[in-house]
Amino acid sequence: MSERVTHEELMRYLDGEVGPEERRRIEASMEESTEMRRDLVVFRTMKDDLQGLNLATGQGNGSVWDAVNRQLTRPVGWVLVVIGSLLWAAYGIYAYLTSPHFFLEKVATGAVAIGILLLLASVIWDRYREWLVDPYRDLQR
C-alpha cells in the first residue's frame, strides 16, 4: 500500500512544484484515495477559474509612470523653491533693516508683515484642525 499524500504534497503536485519521481509516487498514492482525487479536481477547477480572472489588463488602464515620475521629481522642485524663497526673504529683511529708512517706517512695515503672517498661520491652523475631524476627508471629490 502506498504512503498517504499530505495536503502540502497535493498542493505542490497541483502547482507543478514536484520532481518526476515524487510526481509518480503521488499519482500512485492518489489511485487509492478517492478523497484526494476529489480534492484535486476541486482545487484544479478553482485554479483554472482563478487564472481566468484576467484583472485590469491593458486597455483603459493608463500607465502610472507619469504620476510616479511627478512624485519623484516634485520634491526636488519644492526644495529648490523653498530654499530660494528663504534666501530672498532673508536678503530682503537684511537689506531693509540696514537701509537708511526712518525707524518708525520700519516698525510700521514690520508690524503689517508680522500681522499678515500671524493671520495666515491662524487660518492654516484652523483648517488643519477642521480637516482632522472631518468625517468625509477620505472621500474623493
Next chain:
Amino acid sequence: MGPEVERELIRKCKTGDSRFYEPLVRAYEQPGLRLALGMLGNLEDAKDALQAAFVRAFQALGRFDLRRPFGPWFFQILRNQCRDMLRSRKARFQLEALDERLELRPASREDGPERYQEKGQARRLLWEALERIGEEHREIIILKELQGLRYGEIAAVLEIPEGTVASRLYHARRALKEALEDMGAEYP
C-alpha cells in the same frame, strides 16, 4: 526584460536618476496592478497603492541588493503598501462590480454557449468569494494564481520559509472553497 538589463537600470537608478526607472515601472505595473487589485478589491485604491509602492521602491533602491531579482522585492513593498492601506481608513476590501471596469477572460467559445456562461458565472462567484476569505489567504492565492509566482518567489514576497508556502496555500484554497459553499455555489 532580461535580468542583466534590469540590473543595469537599477544600478543607474541608484544614482538618483529617475529616467531609468520608467522601463522598470512599465514592466512591473501590470503584474503589480493585478496583485494590488486582488488585495484591495477596487481599481482606484489599487492604482494608488501601486503608485505609492513604485515611489517607495525608488526611494529604497539604495538598499536593494543587485544580486536579487527586482520583481519579488517590489511585490513585497507593494504587498506591504496594500496592507498599510487596508489597515488605515483609506481603503478596505471593496468589491468592484465585474462589469465595465474589470475584464474577465472568457472561456473558449469552442466550449459552447452554456459552458461559456457557466465559466463566466464561476469566475464571478470566485471574485466574490475572495472578498470573504481573510487577507492572508487572499494574498497567497493572488500571488500564486493571478501572478503565477513559483513557491520560492512567493516565499520571498511573503517573507516566509519556502516549506510553509504549500501549507498556507492549502488552507487558503480550503477557505475559498468553504466560502464558495457558503454562497451556495457547487464547486466545481
